[in-house]
Amino acid sequence: MCVIALFALITAQCARATPPNFVLLFADDLGYGDLGCFGHPSSLTPNLDRLAAHGLRFTDFYVTSPVCSPSRAALLTGRYQTRSGIYPGVLYPASKGGLPLNETTIAEVLKSKGYTTAIVGKWHLGVGLNDTYLPTRQGFDNYLGIPYSHDQGPCQNLTCFPPDVKCYGFCDQGVVTVPLMFNENIKQQPADFLQLEKAYSEYATQFITDAVRNNRPFFLYYPSDHTHYPQYAGADYAGKSPRGPFGDALMEFDGTVGKILQTLEETGVINNTLVFFTGDNGPELMRKSRGGNAGLMKCGKGTTYEGGMREPAIAYWPGSIQPGVTRALASSLDILPSFAKLAGAALPDVQLDGVDMTNILLNHGASERQTIFYYPIAPSEKYSVFAVRWKNFKAHYYTQGAIHSENPQDSNCSSLFLKRYDPPLLYNLEADPSENYNLNSTEWDSVLKQIQAVKEQFEASMVFGENRQRLHVIPHMVTDHTSNNRCIPMKSR
Template identity: 70%
Template sequence: MVFVPLLVVSVWLLCSCAGSPPNFVLLFADDLGFGDLASYGHPSSLTPNLDRLAAGGLRFTDFYCTSPVCSPSRASLLTGRYQTRSGIYPGVLYPGSIGGLPLNETTIAEVLKPLGYATAVVGKWHLGYGADGMFLPTKQGFDQYLGIPYSHDMGPCWNLTCFPPDVKCFGTCDLGTVTVPLMHNEVIKQQPVNFLDLEKAYSDFAVNFITTSVMKKQPFFLYYPSHHTHYPQYAGSMAAGKSLRGPFGDALLEFDSTVGDLLATLEKTGVINNTLIFFTSDNGPELMRMSRGGNAGPLKCGKGTTYEGGMREPAIAYWPGTIRPGVTHEMASTLDILPTIASLAGAKLPQVMLDGVDMAEILFHQGKSKRETMMFYPIDPSEMYGLFALRLGKYKAHFYTQGATHSATTPDKDCPGFAVLKAHNPPLIFDLESDPSENYHLPVEERPDLQALLERIKKVKEQFEATMVFGESQISKGTNPNLAPCCNPQCSPKPSCCHCQ
């Protein structure tokens, strides 16, 4: 017998009787660290709208993504499956990548579509473009899309920034690289994208989508994977120079302003009390950028690593009148978002191996999580090495450790790229409740209780890896420059002719 919490049943019945299933708004920040928000301890971040979500919603302290870099993390979020199953590894997809998120993978949007949901994504896709745009969101269950199909730094002069009044979005370097496009559905609307107006375009699009859906009395799913706060940051005139944290803070403030626009629209249209808003981030901060890269708070290392700073994220669930404000220390993951949304909407789960679990008990009762474990794969997972780390309850075991270029510049010698791959036998075990910074590994040899724990961890690892079938690597299919998006596909010479305003 499956136990369904009473509150979940009452919420579902209320929505069903009223003829209005719950709406979902999924906010996904980019390279935002565990310590970057005021609600997570940062002393100078200016984010009034995210602060409102944190104060009025449920804030997670032990929430994880599945990869310390962008594309695989996004694949897991949308499918509820580790990236190793879908083949989004090693690393990330590029403008000319041949592969992408396989079309036989089922996204949250595709789970909701049979129930009549309107679906839209605005922002950073980064799950492939492919031949003739075959991997775009419109091929994966989304009715509408406005955004950049990959990371916004994948154009000429990727290290330049875009802030008024000293605007320098592009320069004279990397001229053999196609400029970054802004796509509407499957058509390039602008190339190169105007970064100074981009967030307003995103906000207007999202506001219109919500308003139109409500007018049509259609339940909706809005996925907003922001480019902020990935380096190089950008911001328009309303946010530039307005924060206390320089370019990073300005970008974060601009993202926050869009969150405010969405909240205001949900209130104005009268659906905020029937909408679950969930906020989190794709991976940890890019510490190599120093103050421009974000902050992991007390956690060890950052982007690119399987230490806590690379994969433990801020996360907030907000649903006025349904989710009680508070803080939970229960373990949860981006993997759990798909099954949770499916449960609330009354949708069928995909008939595949899912790695996510329903978070209803945490969200509505601040009760225990169904998740006992979290698996940690590196940027370049392989069947030969398997898991780099595993968390069981409050304990985390590192079987392998390795630094990353993304986490350079910190004083910690374990974080940079020159911290080479190390195998640990027995694994390094940390108590994350008393030592979230992973500073002091426990003396397994001296404590019989830890030896019993280690045996249990090894058994859980063995059982999990027996279920893991690695999908064909989409990123190893390589790149073809001719696949990079161009608004004038037949023009010459490329890429300089790929220019539309």
């Protein structure tokens, strides 16, 4: 028996000596309550549910912004978007700016340890003149995807569901149709939504297969276009979900997750691969049944209420992460330092906002994080953070709704009036995750003082980077003057 135990220990140590692979799954506009494993009664997400059942499900996981580009910048750099200048709002096809090249991404951290890297899906961190800000300039060896959001081009004449169901809505007008890019070249324009997820799935699984064949550790970043508006799905998933078009789109995303897991199993690396899943921000409630669901959380996309920035999250690593549920506080900021720790890579020599969460992952232990800072869509040094979570308590210094979160049941979600609170609103999120009951009595003064202290300390450390949205737009990206509606973004080819 002792010999068997010793052999098992040696085997585990040898397996751990091999650098782990990383798969980072990132959904778009997915709410806290959208997955079956997070309580939705009609979402069909068997593969994500499998990750949750056999992995670690987070109840208190946060992103840094209630909209897309800034959230993605923070995820990849481990730093708040205010430091890199990815604010206010999101980048557009005509934006000249993008994620600064002096920011260090997860891909660059892992490449220093010999990892091969790929991104499959939505970038949305800038293109720039001469492709300056594409993923291939930010540490990714391989890239297949749409460089910004797939609604940032006219879509009313495009097909979103077979056989020829046109996309619901009009998306952006007066700009070129969205391209599907391969590395720095246009592969297709407009992107074919019926075949898009199939292309992503095939490319992602081939990347894994090639990496294993070449005996290379790998990092696959899969920021899906699902479930952002307009929803779409190919023939294998269209009409298959009881939840309608949103459910079909979510089911198609889940299908790709399943194919990635199958490939990890078939190539024999599933026990040496950490799969981490989360989303970029809360759901677009304005889309009603065609939008996502925040579950118990208040409001959604565009707001600093819980529904805007608390996301479903799952970590899966057979043999290393024991199944369960954690209430430990964690953030997308923490992914870079955690991956770096597991890969034995050095951290960037900058001020990081993320902390190592391997104690949570490997031991179901406590978090090094006690605070979450909530920035609005348009952060400024004048107003700084709108809210602060400290332990189980959350204080709102300002609130402001967003058109994304139009909700007839709660006018706070869509009211565009900026409201200031002195003293701040205070909620105990452990007892009241829906932020319904303000703790406005003097017995909570000590908590508010503690929150104010950590807020002031954080604000003193924050240096706002150059605003990348203030850079000039690229004029020829604004209107398509070509006769065949195929304009190449950023440079002629």
